[in-house]
Amino acid sequence: MLRAVVLQAHRTSRKAASVAVGGFRKELVTELGHDRRVRILVASDLHYRLPHYDWLVRACEDVDVVALDGDLADVVSPVPFGVQVVVLERYLVSMAARATLLAASGNHDLDGPGELGEQVASWLRDLRHQTLLGDGAAVDLDGIRFTVCPWWDGPATRDAVGAQLAAAAVDRPETWVWLYHAPPANTVLCNDGRRVFPDHELAAWIEQYQPELVMCGHIHQAPWVDGGSWHAQLDRTWVFNAGKQIGPIPPHITIDTESGTAEWYGVFASETVSWR
Ligand SMILES: [Fe+2]
Numbered sequence: 371m372l373r374a375v376v377l378q379a380h381r382t383s384r385k386a387a388s389v390a391v392g393g394f395r396k397e398l399v400t401e402l403g404h405d406r407r408v409r410i411l412v413a414s415d416l417h418y419r420l421p422h423y424d425w426l427v428r429a430c431e432d433v434d435v436v437a438l439d440g441d442l443a444d445v446v447s448p449v450p451f452g453v454q455v456v457v458l459e460r461y462l463v464s465m466a467a468r469a470t471l472l473a474a475s476g477n478h479d480l481d482g483p484g485e486l487g488e489q490v491a492s493w494l495r496d497l498r499h500q501t502l503l504g505d506g507a508a509v510d511l512d513g514i515r516f517t518v519c520p521w522w523d524g525p526a527t528r529d530a531v532g533a534q535l536a537a538a539a540v541d542r543p544e545t546w547v548w549l550y551h552a553p554p555a556n557t558v559l560c561n562d563g564r565r566v567f568p569d570h571e572l573a574a575w576i577e578q579y580q581p582e583l584v585m586c587g588h589i590h591q592a593p594w595v596d597g598g599s600w601h602a603q604l605d606r607t608w609v610f611n612a613g614k615q616i617g618p619i620p621p622h623i624t625i626d627t628e629s630g631t632a633e634w635y636g637v638f639a640s641e642t643v644s645w646r
């Protein structure tokens with residue numbers, strides 16, 4: 371059902387790209403359009419705020435890729451989790467009809483133990499469609515590699531993420547983009563104004579592989595607090611966290627791979643950085 375909707379609604383005349391999923395690489399057709407310029411819209415921590423999803427569906431029209439970096443759902447919402455998943459899948463399909471949609475899980479998205487016995491977001495892991503890709507997926511679009519990392523809740527899933535990155539690193543292109551919910555240690559993106567929440571594993575993987583861009587979330591207030599920010603650098607890697615705020619428009623970042631810029635809309639403020 372999901373697949374049919376995505377494929378029917380999908381734009382035609384797409385350029386060839388390849389997608390690597392679960393160790394298999396298959397050709398798929400995808401159009402990113404214009405002069406190898408790729409525009410990526412990044413948001414995270416939507417926490418089942420439906421007006422923000424409505425805004426994103428419209429915003430998809432203006433970009434090539436949408437990256438949702440975890441906490442799509444909300445475990446403390448009065449809406450039952452199963453209902454959230456049904457509603458969110460409809461939004462994801464709608465967005466994937468307009469842009470290539472990548473969705474990584476956060477700690478609010480977990481729906482039960484996977485085959486490794488640890489909590490996973492099975493509804494995001496099962497997304498394997500032409501323009502709708504979730505946890506564990508990798509896709510090359512116009513020479514840019516995207517890797518969608520799941521939230522890991524134990525050592526087995528953590529090791530699976532390590533294996534996923536190692537596999538994608540083998541023939542990586544220059545521009546490699548990760549989606550990963552928790553920000554890495556040793557960056558201001560971990561600071562919520564009271565304490566820091568460092569992900570040491572991610573910091574080590576970044577040091578090892580040096581991807582160009584890493585999209586995170588999780589620490590909602592980091593962009594606005596003293597000692598925090600929406601962007602940081604670890605050696606040559608740029609790391610982003612758009613943050614979470616109320617208001618009609620979610621905080622978000624628009625990445626332009628041609629100009630090498632990242633433009634943050636922070637509700638109360640906006641800022642642009644050059645990352646290349
Ligand atoms: Fe969150």
Ligand SMILES: [Mn+2]
Pocket residue numbers: 440441476477478551587588589
């Ligand atoms: Mn989170």
